[in-house]
Amino acid sequence: MTAFRLKSRHLALVTALGAALLATACEKSAEPAKPDQPVTTPQSPVPQVQIPQAQLPPLPQMPTPTSAIADFPDKPTVEQSDGNLLLRCKGIGGRYNFELRTRVPKIGELFTVTSRVFDAQGHAAGQGDFSVDATMPDHGHGMMTQPTHKSTISGTWRSEGLKLHMPGHWQIVANFESAEARDTCRFDWQQSGEATP
């Protein structure tokens, strides 16, 4: 019975990944060649308009990953459980590790991300600038909103005001810059087109 379960799961995984790869290849072959288009991220300052802040819902809870901090995956991982997302990765510069948690984004709805940043030894990152952004590389644009990023306790940030306004492939990008180094993590996310009015 156990053997059958493993075979089913592996078969499902292989077939699904194969389908996705083939479909992606099919998609690319159907597209006209496009010039390289840089991903533009809005860098505008916060408008000088005072908007009252709202009471936001509590953040989602997910089980703590069983792996040790030092064992962050080499490639970014996106885990989904009970409507929550857990994103983990080693920074591409190898200086910091990132862990992001949020509810599964609904298209066109604001959502909040809580993030933890660790140094290579697994300690919470100290002082620094942290941000989470999201871009659509195929579209050449980012979000229509400008999120805020607030440090709560050492190495932990709360980012509010993210919104994925279109279905399709997004890259969620976390950045951290301290006095010593800067590092980045990129997660691929396929946003569903299912919306609430």
Place this chain on the structure above:
Amino acid sequence: MTAPFACLIACLTLNLQPQRKALRASSAWWGQTLTVIAIVAVLAGCHKRGIDLQGPLQPGEIALLSSLSPLPPLLPDPSNAFADDERAARLGLQLFFDKRLSGNGQVACANCHEPHKYLTDGHALAAGMGQTERNSPTLLGAQWLPFLFFDGRKDSQWSQALGPLENPLEHGTDRTAVFRVILGHYRPAYESIFGAIPAVLLTNLLPEHARPVHLSSKDPLQVAWDGLAVSQQAGINRVFANVGKALAAYERKLRPQPAPLDHFVAALKAGDINGGGHLPPAALRGARLFVGQAQCISCHNGPLLTDKTFHNVGLPPTPGVDPADPGRGRGASTVLGDEFRCGLPYSDTTTCEELRFLNPKFADFAGAYKTPTLRNVAMTAPYMHSGQFKTLEQVLQFYKTLPGQASVGHRELVLRLVDPDIPTADLVAFLQALTGPLPDESWLKPEP
């Protein structure tokens, strides 16, 4: 060759789901992950090359079609304490049809939002006391939108209702004149809802016409406005805002009614793979194209069939319309400076999430306009923000050819040609299946 193969594999993957549900609970997320991958594969692999539109609906198609219906209950509008006050809605109904709320006594809200034209006017460009540069959008479904007007320069239905009143090309009136109409013709109804009109306004010394005129300190209306006491200005602003809130309370009654698509999806969700036969064959093919090969659902998603946001599709210019109009590029800044926006004294809430994170300098706002709802779209021609197209066939022909370039900003990179081989008639048949009946007749004409 690869697409049918991907389709086959993806469908096999989906068929494995019942077995996978028997797996232990700790691995449940595998099911979600694989299902998502499989649906993407189905849509990307199968639809890209065209699936058999005569065959049974695929699971991915059912999931996407089900996301288009039904409209859920309307949430409260915290910015308008009278949004769901029945008395305010009845007052709003009367105001909606009242031509005295205009500079020439000839323009009412209903001029451009004719009830029996699904709250549009049938003209390419709306006209009141002058001709505007925008098409009149339907009001059916507007109560769900976070930003109003094609450029989103208002953030609530009640503040939107105030804009046309003081626009010289629309009603061409002013808030002091509006106050006089309320005082002279609606005072009992008004005071029963909003309370007594401030005593400071009950004077014969108020000017006939006065309002703020942006950047025009010598304009006679501005001069007259400057002559009022601060308490009088605040009192008139309050009455003016309440007029907007009554109009919005009325407009919240104007909800899209169930269309054939809604009946179809309801039957699908009840387990009828044929959707109860509520979509004729051509409309069903169009529905599958809409969520599949044509990818209309990228922007026209959710039960309102709009993503409620703004895109630059590079429409052709319209004679008589400023080709340099930045659309959302200006509207996003305008709403932040609006005196009746969320969070300011005339709003009934300080919770303003959409404004708080709005980025007015988002590069792709240039030349972008709001995605319109497609509910009742067959009844609301002409189309686009300046009425560029007279028919749905012309709209679809535009998306099949994407001629020209955007006059402001650039056409969104993702916007691809709709496959010219897709039958336009099928998509039009589906769009026609989005037509429901009009709201209750009692909300479509003023009370005697």
